[in-house]
Amino acid sequence: MRIGIGYDVHKLVEGRKLIVGGIEIKHNKGLLGHSDADVLIHAIMDSILGALNLGDIGKLFPDTDMAYKDIDSKILLSRVYEIMVSKGYEIGNLDSVVAAEKPKFKDYIEEMEGVIANILKTDISNISIKATTTEKLGFVGRKEGISAEAVVLLKEKN
Numbered sequence: 397m398r399i400g401i402g403y404d405v406h407k408l409v410e411g412r413k414l415i416v417g418g419i420e421i422k423h424n425k426g427l428l429g430h431s432d433a434d435v436l437i438h439a440i441m442d443s444i445l446g447a448l449n450l451g452d453i454g455k456l457f458p459d460t461d462m463a464y465k466d467i468d469s470k471i472l473l474s475r476v477y478e479i480m481v482s483k484g485y486e487i488g489n490l491d492s493v494v495a496a497e498k499p500k501f502k503d504y505i506e507e508m509e510g511v512i513a514n515i516l517k518t519d520i521s522n523i524s525i526k527a528t529t530t531e532k533l534g535f536v537g538r539k540e541g542i543s544a545e546a547v548v549l550l551k552e553k554n
């Protein structure tokens with residue numbers, strides 16, 4: 397078994413769609429990034445790459461490469477999944493938390509878990525996504541950005 401952690405932050409700006417956990421969420425602002433800036437999927441990918449000791453998404457998918465401009469992060473997660481399988485691992489379980497003052501994510505959590513489980517070819521019961529505010533403190537509390545953390549346990553595939 398191998399454990400990994402991932403963390404990511406993206407800035408909230410006007411004129412961008414808000415994509416978190418692979419789904420579009422209705423909001424007056426979205427996250428800024430070279431890709432679709434899906435902060436949760438980015439943290440999840442980094443946790444898997446960390447568990448495999450393969451660096452991070454910036455190394456694998458450089459933000460200087462136009463191939464990744466506005467790319468759907470679900471595509472990148474599929475590639476990370478293929479790498480994980482090629483190294484002989486499968487998901488044990490994954491836990492994560494998104495920190496945002498707004499919007500509320502609770503009505504979207506189950507759908508996000510389904511999307512992630514589907515890409516990682518694991519049962520939805522192995523994927524946990526939680527949401528929190530930071531009680532109006534810091535950049536998250538000032539609604540300047542959204543952060544996400546993920547921890548994953550990988551199992552050797554039989």
Ligand SMILES: Nc1ccn([C@@H]2O[C@H](COP(=O)(O)O)[C@@H](O)[C@H]2O)c(=O)n1
Binds near residue numbers: 500527528
């Ligand atoms: N962006 C968010 C933040 C929080 N939630 C849900 O609200 C609960 C209370 O949040 P606190 O930060 O006040 O503890 C939290 O447990 C989440 O269920 C949310 O959906 N979206």
Ligand SMILES: C[C@@]1(CO)OP(=O)(O)OP(=O)(O)OC[C@H]1O
Binds near residue numbers: 428429433461
């Ligand atoms: C996902 C990538 C793809 O180029 O771009 P960004 O959306 O800027 O996201 P970040 O979390 O900074 O990770 C870097 C890149 O891998």
